[in-house]
Amino acid sequence: MPKPKVLIPYQHKPDVADHTPEWDQLSQKVEFIKYKITDVEEFKRYLAESSIQGFWITDELFAAVGGPSELWDYYPDTLKVMLIPWVGYDFIDGRRLRDEKGVVLCNIGPNARSSVADLAVYLTLSCFRMTSFWEHCLKHAVNGRVLESRKYLSGGSTELWQSYQGPVNDPSTRTAVKFQYPAVADANNDENLSRHFTIGNKVVDTPSGKTALILGFGNIGQSIGKRLACGFDMRVKYVKRSGPLPRELLGYDAEYCPNLEDTEVWNDVDVIILSLPGNAQTDNMINSEVLKKCKDGVRIVNVGRGSCIDEDALLEALDSGKVNSCGLDVFKDEMTQVRPDLLMRFDVTALPHIGSAVESLVIRQTVVTLQNVESVLVKGEGGVFPVN
Numbered sequence: 001m002p003k004p005k006v007l008i009p010y011q012h013k014p015d016v017a018d019h020t021p022e023w024d025q026l027s028q029k030v031e032f033i034k035y036k037i038t039d040v041e042e043f044k045r046y047l048a049e050s051s052i053q054g055f056w057i058t059d060e061l062f063a064a065v066g067g068p069s070e071l072w073d074y075y076p077d078t079l080k081v082m083l084i085p086w087v088g089y090d091f092i093d094g095r096r097l098r099d100e101k102g103v104v105l106c107n108i109g110p111n112a113r114s115s116v117a118d119l120a121v122y123l124t125l126s127c128f129r130m131t132s133f134w135e136h137c138l139k140h141a142v143n144g145r146v147l148e149s150r151k152y153l154s155g156g157s158t159e160l161w162q163s164y165q166g167p168v169n170d171p172s173t174r175t176a177v178k179f180q181y182p183a184v185a186d187a188n189n190d191e192n193l194s195r196h197f198t199i200g201n202k203v204v205d206t207p208s209g210k211t212a213l214i215l216g217f218g219n220i221g222q223s224i225g226k227r228l229a230c231g232f233d234m235r236v237k238y239v240k241r242s243g244p245l246p247r248e249l250l251g252y253d254a255e256y257c258p259n260l261e262d263t264e265v266w267n268d269v270d271v272i273i274l275s276l277p278g279n280a281q282t283d284n285m286i287n288s289e290v291l292k293k294c295k296d297g298v299r300i301v302n303v304g305r306g307s308c309i310d311e312d313a314l315l316e317a318l319d320s321g322k323v324n325s326c327g328l329d330v331f332k333d334e335m336t337q338v339r340p341d342l343l344m345r346f347d348v349t350a351l352p353h354i355g356s357a358v359e360s361l362v363i364r365q366t367v368v369t370l371q372n373v374e375s376v377l378v379k380g381e382g383g384v385f386p387v388n
Helices: 021-026 040-049 059-065 068-074 094-101 109-129 131-141 147-152 219-232 288-292 311-320 359-378
Strands: 005-010 031-036 054-056 081-083 104-106 158-165 175-182 211-215 235-239 271-274 298-302 323-328 348-350
Touching (some): 005 059, 040 068, 054 359, 094 104, 109 131, 109 219, 109 323, 109 348, 109 359, 131 147, 131 348, 211 219, 219 235, 288 311, 311 323
Parallel strands (some): 054 081, 211 235, 271 298, 323 348
Antiparallel strands (some): 158 175
16 A cells, blocks of 8 residues: 655755654655755646645745645645644635645644744843844944943934945845934933933833733733743733633633723733734734724734734834834735835834744654644544644
8 A cells, every 4th residue: 555645845945854753653654755846837737746645834835836825726636634834824724625625734733832932022021121222232333332332221213224234245235224223312411211211212111010911812822921920920911712711721810801892901001912813803903993092102012923913003103102112023024025114123123933933843843743644644533733
């Protein structure tokens, strides 16, 4: 009896942990085919004519073809399972995949929660302490002169800077980039820092003892809440579609918010943290109307999906001071380019969607995905973590 086949497409570097014992063991029962995409049309023909039973989604598939939805018409009739080695799956219609093609869609369940929660904490700290600015200041503005960096404290205005990006040894690739930077504070201003501890009119503070609202309280949201409540003595409020969770399950105190239309959900919050999936219900959940309900100087952190924030409204709020600062690991235009007017700001900590980008999790992702492969293709079950 021939082995079931699983196709793993990539463009430059495979990101599967094929050195693990679990891989070696399952390879005795399943044939794993690594396909390097050099020609998209040729890949589509290969896919359509293949007899694969499993399709392993990779990051590089998106760069090569735009995502698995672009391949809809090329999936062979033999396909039984689509394997996502991370959590989010908003790039494919899981219900349609099941109903029209009979394909099970699996992700890795709760296994990414710690890595993503860690990053959410980092972004929260950066929003309050303005650490991205301080690092850039020390490296690029004051050239390592620590005491000189304090000249930005109590500043109340900003200015545009211009720098050149690209390798020095290849001047042809260097481009001029403008970014918003806080202006140096007025040296003649004797205002007491204890009443105006700001950079570019944005307050530098601590998250300790503050109030956090977590939108999306699944495994990742709960892990974020635990870190903030237990590590920073923060008051945690949360929104969860399926209802409240008992304290015995969480292990810390958290306040369930049943109605997002209630202004009291928003008006005492110091930081809003999004760990939401992308769908019609969460699209632009943070918008100008919601921000009007928030206190002045609220912070925003997003480790869910970029589609959840109206970026025009966020920019307007950053300019007005309604939003003090934000930390973003996800954006609306990740497949093309993040908008420069959002990216090039001193009050925005921006990361390139790296919530689960750590070595140990890459290995864990592979192990869990192999469990899904074994469940569907070897044991004839429905997957360990089916999502459709």
